Amino acid sequence: MPHSDISPLPCRELFSDLPPFPDNIPTAPLLRISLEKLLQHDSEEEERCWKACCDLGFFYLDLHTSSPISLDDKNRTASGETLLQDADQLFEVMKGFYDLDIKEKIKYDFKDQGSYFGYKGYGEGFIDKQGTRDRNEFYNISKDDILGLSPPLPSPAVLNPHRALYKSYIHSSHAVCMLIASLISLRLPLTHESRAAGGLPALHNLRARSGDQIRFVKAPPQEPSLRGVALGEHTDFGSVTVLFNRLGGLQVRLPPSIAPAPARPSSSSSPPLAAASDVERRLCEDGWAYVRPLPRHCIVNLGDALVKFSNGLLRSNIHRVVAPPGGQGGVTRYSLVYFCRPEDDVLLKGVVEGEEGEGKEVVTAKEWILRRALGRRKVDGWAGSGGTEGVSMRGGGMRV
Numbered sequence: 001m002p003h004s005d006i007s008p009l010p011c012r013e014l015f016s017d018l019p020p021f022p023d024n025i026p027t028a029p030l031l032r033i034s035l036e037k038l039l040q041h042d043s044e045e046e047e048r049c050w051k052a053c054c055d056l057g058f059f060y061l062d063l064h065t066s067s068p069i070s071l072d073d074k075n076r077t078a079s080g081e082t083l084l085q086d087a088d089q090l091f092e093v094m095k096g097f098y099d100l101d102i103k104e105k106i107k108y109d110f111k112d113q114g115s116y117f118g119y120k121g122y123g124e125g126f127i128d129k130q131g132t133r134d135r136n137e138f139y140n141i142s143k144d145d146i147l148g149l150s151p152p153l154p155s156p157a158v159l160n161p162h163r164a165l166y167k168s169y170i171h172s173s174h175a176v177c178m179l180i181a182s183l184i185s186l187r188l189p190l191t192h193e194s195r196a197a198g199g200l201p202a203l204h205n206l207r208a209r210s211g212d213q214i215r216f217v218k219a220p221p222q223e224p225s226l227r228g229v230a231l232g233e234h235t236d237f238g239s240v241t242v243l244f245n246r247l248g249g250l251q252v253r254l255p256p257s258i259a260p261a262p263a264r265p266s267s268s269s270s271p272p273l274a275a276a277s278d279v280e281r282r283l284c285e286d287g288w289a290y291v292r293p294l295p296r297h298c299i300v301n302l303g304d305a306l307v308k309f310s311n312g313l314l315r316s317n318i319h320r321v322v323a324p325p326g327g328q329g330g331v332t333r334y335s336l337v338y339f340c341r342p343e344d345d346v347l348l349k350g351v352v353e354g355e356e357g358e359g360k361e362v363v364t365a366k367e368w369i370l371r372r373a374l375g376r377r378k379v380d381g382w383a384g385s386g387g388t389e390g391v392s393m394r395g396g397g398m399r400v
């Protein structure tokens with residue numbers, strides 16, 4: 001099965017308030033997985049999803065559904081539609097926050113208290129070992145805070161009225177992550193003990209304390225540049241990430257086995273495509289490829305914890321955010337993320353049959369995330385804040 005997708009792309013009109021994603025650059029051939037089919041346990045779709053998790057660790061999830069997503073054992077449900085609506089509303093909420101004066105926003109930077117929740121100002125994160133500063137702002141909202149599992153953190157008045165929206169978004173994003181975790185769990189060669197204990201979903205109880213978070217991201221308009229990127233190359237720290245973005249700029253680094261989708265050929269009725277800029281071409285060297293945002297889809301990717309649990313069978317792929325391509329660089333870029341992470345006390349080690357990586361110190365999910373997230377806030381923290389990048393760029397299976 002080739003790593004490409006033949007189903008027709010949905011219309012692009014839904015992002016019509018934004019400059020179009022250009023057709024003249026190579027893109028990452030992410031599989032398009034249907035949430036509706038996964039909810040119906042369509043075996044072919046489940047197999048495609050499993051393949052995407054092993055080969056690239058990134059895929060599009062088509063959120064057009066009529067089937068309900070079960071949220072809990074009390075018969076509460078959500079749908080792809082409600083997730084999309086929540087995401088739309090959160091894009092507006094985050095704009096309200098980012099419009100605040102910087103003096104107000106930095107009151108919510110909790111780095112010095114050893115927390116990665118709250119605000120990170122523009123340029124306050126480091127994207128490489130040379131200490132280059134990032135070019136974006138973050139605001140992280142803790143799942144435990146919103147669900148009342150931990151004491152509430154101070155938060156700005158513009159964000160406080162929307163706690164019900166955060167809760168709804170957390171519930172449906174977490175449910176999507178658990179659907180993926182169950183699918184993976186059934187296919188992994190789990191040890192008898194981990195299967196008996198409930199497999200991967202049992203390590204991600206929504207009501208247990210964890211580093212799960214909603215993230216708002218803002219990057220101002222950017223000139224295409226090879227020096228400095230909005231968000232440096234990284235793997236995600238946790239288990240499953242649900243990402244909504246509307247402007248290009250996200251790039252994944254494809255493994256040698258997956259070729260980028262070439263620039264789209266111009267049709268006889270349309271004018272010939274202008275060449276990609278020199279900077280854009282160079283940003284596509286070394287396997288990097290742009291991810292085209294698709295309306296009504298989210299992007300799902302796997303993080304380091306699943307690489308650890310699966311002894312490297314699953315992939316947490318390296319990605320970064322560069323200036324949006326073509327005419328998109330002139331517009332402010334917002335994105336919305338949900339990071340689903342293992343419960344704080346879970347040990348990040350193999351739960352599958354086979355040998356464990358030797359000599360590696362085993363840490364808890366909480367320790368792993370704190371080291372990785374706070375390390376990237378220190379000028380000299382890059383080297384000590386790495387994840388499973390070495391495994392991500394493997395050609396075949398590799399020990400973690």
Ligand SMILES: O=C(O)CCC(=O)C(=O)O
Binds near residue numbers: 215231
């Ligand atoms: O903004 C994006 O498209 C990606 C953000 C991301 O990778 C992250 O926050 O970890």
Ligand SMILES: [Fe+2]
Binds near residue numbers: 234235236319
């Ligand atoms: Fe990421």
